Amino acid sequence: MTVTQSPGALTDEEVRDQVVAWLRENLPADWVKAIDEGDEEAFRMARAGVDYNDWCRRLGEAGWATPTWPQEYGGAGLDPSQAKIVNDELNKYRVHRSFNVIGIGMGGPTLLQWGTDEQRRQWLPPMNQHREIWCQLFSEPGAGSDVAGLATRAVRDGDEWIVNGQKVWTTLAHIARWGMLVARTDPDLPKHKGMTYFIVDMHSPGVEVRPLKQITGDAEFNEVFFADVRIPDANRVGDVGAGWSVATETLMNERVALSGAGSTGGANVGGGPVDDLVAAAKSSGAWDDLVLRDRLVQAVIEGRLVKISNFRAAAARRGGKRAGPEGSITKLFQAEYNQRLQNLAVDLLGASGMAWAGADDQAGAGATVRGFLRSRANTIEGGTSEVMRNILGERVLGLPKEPSVDKDIPWKDVKRNA
Ligand SMILES: Cc1cc2nc3c(=O)[nH]c(=O)nc-3n(C[C@H](O)[C@H](O)[C@H](O)COP(=O)(O)OP(=O)(O)OC[C@H]3O[C@@H](n4cnc5c(N)ncnc54)[C@H](O)[C@@H]3O)c2cc1C
The missing domain is CATH 2.40.110.10 (Butyryl-CoA Dehydrogenase, subunit A, domain 2)
Known part of the structure; x- marks a missing residue:
């Protein structure tokens, strides 16, 4: 555990100093130098040399992977506004995060809300240290x-x-x-x-x-x-018999996790931020096409909207509110926005989006097309966009509920496909 004093006693500046000191001590020296100097090429090389699993484990052990979790369960015990300081610094140093998001983003909050002390001690530390997926x-x-x-x-x-x-x-x-x-x-x-x-x-x-x-x-x-x-x-x-209430906690956190909350700059195209797409369009000449330029500007605006909406949701959580139906707003918008963005990225590639080879697979056309294909799932995973609209209509706007004919009859009597 890195936080050396009882968390409540730390000022915001002390939290920032601690996480920055930890990062500078634990990241390879060439990584820190590349960040300090803004050297993209040196950063890529430094990043390639890091053992991902080992890094995620150390980030978890230090408590920075889950800054709001209590210290006894492997977190840093910070309040949500100080956790934001931690995440801002992690983003600034562009560190790897664990892909164990189903655990950290959904299982962890569910166990913190509903689990016993013993269950939390057993499962939370290996979860946030990327040791158990x-x-x-x-x-x-x-x-x-x-x-x-x-x-x-x-x-x-x-x-x-x-x-x-x-x-x-x-x-x-x-x-x-x-x-x-x-x-x-x-x-x-x-x-x-x-x-x-x-x-x-x-x-x-x-x-x-x-x-x-x-x-x-x-x-x-x-x-x-x-x-x-x-x-x-x-x-x-x-x-x-309380499974539905516990599952609802998991599902609400899933929407937050899928809404792009905590991402550094909205959606990504081929691994880079949206602004890279604008830069690429300027150098390829696509920027001079009025229709494409309009779509690019719209994508940048929508990316900012996602970010600002997530800030607002994060501020509500900092104010002590649990994840609620408002997570459906950003989940819905992020999913449809990302599909528009990936469609645009493929359109910008033109003919080179149809075939590629070698190095272009990892960072170029191959990655962009993979992102486009993967984005088809965005409006299905974590609840479809139609279902998100139902939740928003009923629980945020207060519209009448959909008729539900099977809600009050025993499950065994509900008609279903054999
Ligand atoms: C990439 C990906 C990863 C996933 N990962 C997981 C996972 O890890 N764990 C897990 O448990 N699940 C996972 N899912 C499943 C996901 O949660 C479901 O696919 C999703 O909830 C939709 O369910 P379904 O596929 O059965 O579609 P259905 O529920 O059969 O829906 C079919 C169509 O009917 C529409 N529809 C259904 N009900 C209504 C309604 N009341 N009003 C209006 N329209 C309606 C839907 O919008 C959809 O268009 C994943 C899905 C994807 C695509």
């Missing part, structure tokens, strides 16, 4: 937008639960050690009431993970099958 086992073939209709069953057997069923679209399940699982524990109750939330060890006997290949050629998500998988009751989060 997490996945989210909510969606099923017959339950995506209507996740409360899920059918995976958990049946109690003494101190354990026996789980059978199937999940789908489970990002990172192939490398995850732990999964947040929502399962049906009482089919006689209406759908929202008969579910329970568990943490499942993905290495347990009976868990089978099958990768799904995406349009990008990558396989970042999976099908997950459970055949008589045993979960200790000690891994239950919240009361039996």
Whole structure:
């Protein structure tokens, strides 16, 4: 732990000094020099030499990966406004962050809200140190937008639960050690009431993970099958039957995580900020095309809007508010904005967006086209844009709720595909 005094006793300047001192001591000297001198080429070379896993572990151990988490669970114990100072400095030094966002961004806040002290001590430190990767086992073939209709069953057997069923679209399940699982524990109750939330060890006997290949050629998500998988009751989060309330915490944090909150400069194109796109258009001559220029300016404006909206949401959290339905605003806008941006990036490439080779794959046309293809998922993952609009209509604007014919009848009597 780096924070050397009780967090509440530190001034903002002391927090900044501590994180900067830590970064300058822990980053390679050539990395720090490249940042100080604004030398992009030297920065790329310094970055390439760093062991990603080792770096993420050290950032977590120091508490900087999760600055608001209490110190006893591996965080820095800072309030949200001082955590922003930490994140600003990490962004300034352009450090790697863990890709374990399903854990850190969704599982962590859920355990902090609903977990026991023992559960938090067991799972939070290895999570924020990037030593144990997490996945989210909510969606099923017959339950995506209507996740409360899920059918995976958990049946109690003494101190354990026996789980059978199937999940789908489970990002990172192939490398995850732990999964947040929502399962049906009482089919006689209406759908929202008969579910329970568990943490499942993905290495347990009976868990089978099958990768799904995406349009990008990558396989970042999976099908997950459970055949008589045993979960200790000690891994239950919240009361039996309270799964929907616990899952709602995870989902609200998912929207915040997917809204671009905390990103340094809005969406990225081929790994670089939007402003790089403008610079590239100026040097290629695309800037002289009035229509393309108009779209570029619009993209820059929308990028700023995303950033400002996220600042506003972060300020509300600094004021002590938990993630709420307003996360749907930025989730919805960020998803549609990123698709417009990636379409534009491919249009700007012209014919060179159709074929590329060698070095152009990593940082040039290949990366841009991969970003374009990947962005198709943005309006689906973490809740579709249609569902976000429903949430905004009902819970932010106070419009009448959608009719729901199956809300009050036992789940087992709800009609579904066989
Ligand atoms: C890249 C990616 C990663 C994902 N990772 C995970 C993960 O790690 N864990 C996990 O649990 N899930 C994950 N998902 C699943 C994701 O949450 C679901 O795909 C999403 O909630 C939509 O569910 P569905 O695919 O079953 O579509 P459906 O719910 O079947 O929807 C089909 C269509 O109907 C529309 N629709 C449905 N209900 C309504 C309504 N009430 N009003 C208006 N329109 C409606 C939808 O908008 C959509 O257009 C991931 C998805 C993607 C694309």
